[in-house]
Amino acid sequence: MIISSWCFICAFAVLIDKVCLEVTGVIGGSVVLPCSAKHDCKPQDIYVHWRDKNGKIVHDVIKGSQTRTQNSPYKNRAESFPAEYLKGNFSIKLINLTHSDAGKYICHIIHSSELQIVELIIKVSLQDTVEAVIGGSVILPCSTAEHDLKLQNINVHWRQNGSTNVHDITKEQAIAAQDQHQRFKNRTEAFPEEYVRGNYSIKLNNLTHADAGKYNCHITPSNEQETVELIIKESRSKSDTVGTSLLWVCTVLLTGASCTYYL
DSSP, rough: OOHHHHHHHHHHHHHOOOEEEEEEEEOOOEEEOOBSSSSSSOOOGGGEEEOTOOOOEEEEEEEEEEOOOOOOOTTTEEEEOOOGGGGGBBOOOOSSGGGOOOEEEEEEEEGEEEEEEEEEEEESOOEEEEEEEEOOOOEEBBBBBBBTTGGGGGGEEEEEEEEEEEEEESHHHHHHHSSOOOGGGGTTTEEGGGGGGGGGOEEOOOOOOOOOOOEEEEEETTTTTEEEEEEOOOOOOOOHHHHHHHHHHHHHTTOOOOOOOOO
């Protein structure tokens, strides 16, 4: 059952303004393009075709098995999840993302006559924003979608504002500790038990104003990058709280309001 490229282009022309979902990926990283069927069927009846905006073959599932018939831009870069087929999940994973991967993708589930559109947005890096207070601590998030990477091959480099060495996760942890910037000595910690889950977040303690800024997490060899912006705020002391409460009481008394306020 072969679907020609022009059929998919026609489908795009009809559904171009009906994007079901937007997903975001970063250059060099990976992303899952979701697609699911509403109806169950037998493995031998499963036919699913993924095409890009130009009708090129991204990935095919024929009679319940994924094929390697792909156009050159997607060779060895797209895969589905066979264990999920019977659950109606025909999502695909696209790896080693480039700028040219941006655009709309169509998932055509032949056996249930369903068409789904996903728009992929490509960014140089993903950025999160976290807030914390002076003297406190904060978790700076970073994770990889490449869970099949071997831990001994993984290196993670955390940098502040592009260059300052915040924390490194490498095989040579002793050397990594020596290269850490003095300002972050004994103030950062990672979570080794989370590495197998692809989680390379770090905790930063005893926060100061100087900690505010952008933090970049670079994971190799998957070449993934995430950026976190840390915003530092003043902590609200107990004396400030009491002062605010007393001002509130004075205001109530001056306005003649009848109210009881417990400090």
